[in-house]
Amino acid sequence: MKETTKILHKGDTPEQYHGAVNPPVVHASLFGFKTYEEFRQAYAAIDQRPLYSRHFNPTVNLLEQKIADLEHTEAGIAFSSGMGAITAPLIALLSQGDHLLVIDSVYGPTRQFCNATLTRMGIEVEYFPAAESTNLTGRLRDNTRMIYLESPGSLTFDLQDLRAVAETARPRSIYTVTDNSWATPLYQKPIDLGIDIVVHSGTKYIAGHSDLTLGLLACSAELFDKIKPTAALLGANLAPDDAYLALRGLRTLPLRMAQHQQSALTIARWLQGRPEVREVLHPGLPDFPGHELAQRQQTGHSSLFAFRLQPGSKKARYAFVDTLELFLIGVSWGGYESLILPMEGAFKNEPAWRTRRNLDNDTFRTSIGLEDPEDLIADLERGLAAWRAEMD
Numbered sequence: 505m506k507e508t509t510k511i512l513h514k515g516d517t518p519e520q521y522h523g524a525v526n527p528p529v530v531h532a533s534l535f536g537f538k539t540y541e542e543f544r545q546a547y548a549a550i551d552q553r554p555l556y557s558r559h560f561n562p563t564v565n566l567l568e569q570k571i572a573d574l575e576h577t578e579a580g581i582a583f584s585s586g587m588g589a590i591t592a593p594l595i596a597l598l599s600q601g602d603h604l605l606v607i608d609s610v611y612g613p614t615r616q617f618c619n620a621t622l623t624r625m626g627i628e629v630e631y632f633p634a635a636e637s638t639n640l641t642g643r644l645r646d647n648t649r650m651i652y653l654e655s656p657g658s659l660t661f662d663l664q665d666l667r668a669v670a671e672t673a674r675p676r677s678i679y680t681v682t683d684n685s686w687a688t689p690l691y692q693k694p695i696d697l698g699i700d701i702v703v704h705s706g707t708k709y710i711a712g713h714s715d716l717t718l719g720l721l722a723c724s725a726e727l728f729d730k731i732k733p734t735a736a737l738l739g740a741n742l743a744p745d746d747a748y749l750a751l752r753g754l755r756t757l758p759l760r761m762a763q764h765q766q767s768a769l770t771i772a773r774w775l776q777g778r779p780e781v782r783e784v785l786h787p788g789l790p791d792f793p794g795h796e797l798a799q800r801q802q803t804g805h806s807s808l809f810a811f812r813l814q815p816g817s818k819k820a821r822y823a824f825v826d827t828l829e830l831f832l833i834g835v836s837w838g839g840y841e842s843l844i845l846p847m848e849g850a851f852k853n854e855p856a857w858r859t860r861r862n863l864d865n866d867t868f869r870t871s872i873g874l875e876d877p878e879d880l881i882a883d884l885e886r887g888l889a890a891w892r893a894e895m896d
């Protein structure tokens with residue numbers, strides 16, 4: 505069965521619910537039992553059976569099954585935010601004295617968590633640039649326990665060679681984790697490339713409508729047993745109402761991603777042709793440094809990318825952004841609506857990294873939504889005209 509068909513039906517059991525095609529939202533913290541033996545059995549499988557919703561809820565579990573299936577693995581865990589999915593395996597699998605390698609373009613709050621919390625717990629955190637992902641052996645130590653990736657990254661879109669990292673890590677029993685929020689499970693299958701654990705900010709494309717925060721994790725049954733007890737103790741479990749919204753979002757994910765991909769590439773190419781634009785950072789463009797790797801390890805592109813205007817005045821930058829009508833200014837991405845984010849505040853605590861990666865004030869990130877791309881181009885055209893007017 506094709507994935508686009510499977511995503512609509514896999515795991516659904518309408519026959520259990522009077523034929524209702526959508527699953528009911530099971531509003532329950534607790535599930536009660538009539539007999540001692542039933543209770544005993546459920547308690548022994550607390551993470552796999554309805555007993556208490558911090559561990560297992562049927563609506564949430566349907567979503568967990570679907571993400572496991574989409575990521576070509578055995579188990580899923582849903583969280584109340586992407587950060588819940590990111591922090592759970594770090595806390596569950598790392599101990600004092602361990603060495604953690606992290607891609608240096610990682611999402612800011614993930615970096616913050618590594619630097620503040622993990623370091624305080626006695627875990628050594630070391631960052632590496634994307635170019636080293638093809639051969640990380642020089643960075644490995646006897647105590648290296650995990651390699652954390654995010655490919656493509658969500659600010660500079662750096663790609664890491666997932667297969668090469670997995671081939672380095674697996675024989676040495678080093679865990680590999682990757683944030684797959686950008687490509688979504690439709691356009692990149694990290695587990696097939698040998699990665700152990702996939703995490704998502706499902707807040708983005710999976711939920712798709714900017715109306716909830718959601719985290720998802722997918723891994724083997726063996727790793728599930730190692731991570732899930734800690735996840736339940738941390739308590740960032742997803743609520744059943746939000747699981748329902750995420751299940752609804754999933755049903756249109758293939759359609760939305762196809763449109764996001766096409767519109768973003770159209771707009772990225774258009775921006776490349778504009779004299780006001782110095783550079784466009786989009787993994788789908790042939791001159792992007794990670795393009796060849798993207799073609800190899802992804803089957804598609806999403807709609808989050810960045811562009812750099814020519815060096816301009818503050819007035820011109822403000823005029824550009826404030827003239828836009830369809831692009832709201834916003835930090836998130838992956839919803840139906842187009843967004844623009846000035847990079848002025850990005851990686852403020854890492855000035856050296858900002859300079860090295862040309863993250864100057866003329867750089868903007870955009871999330872291309874589901875509006876007609878012609879309307880979006882017209883909006884950008886007006887913005888660029890306002891920018892030019894301030895530069896004259």
Ligand SMILES: Cc1ncc(COP(=O)(O)O)c(C=O)c1O
Pocket residue numbers: 585586587588611654657658683685686704705706707717718719835836
């Ligand atoms: C790449 C990436 N990973 C993880 C997260 C965190 O997800 P959430 O905001 O759902 O906690 C984000 C949020 O912007 C992100 O961009």
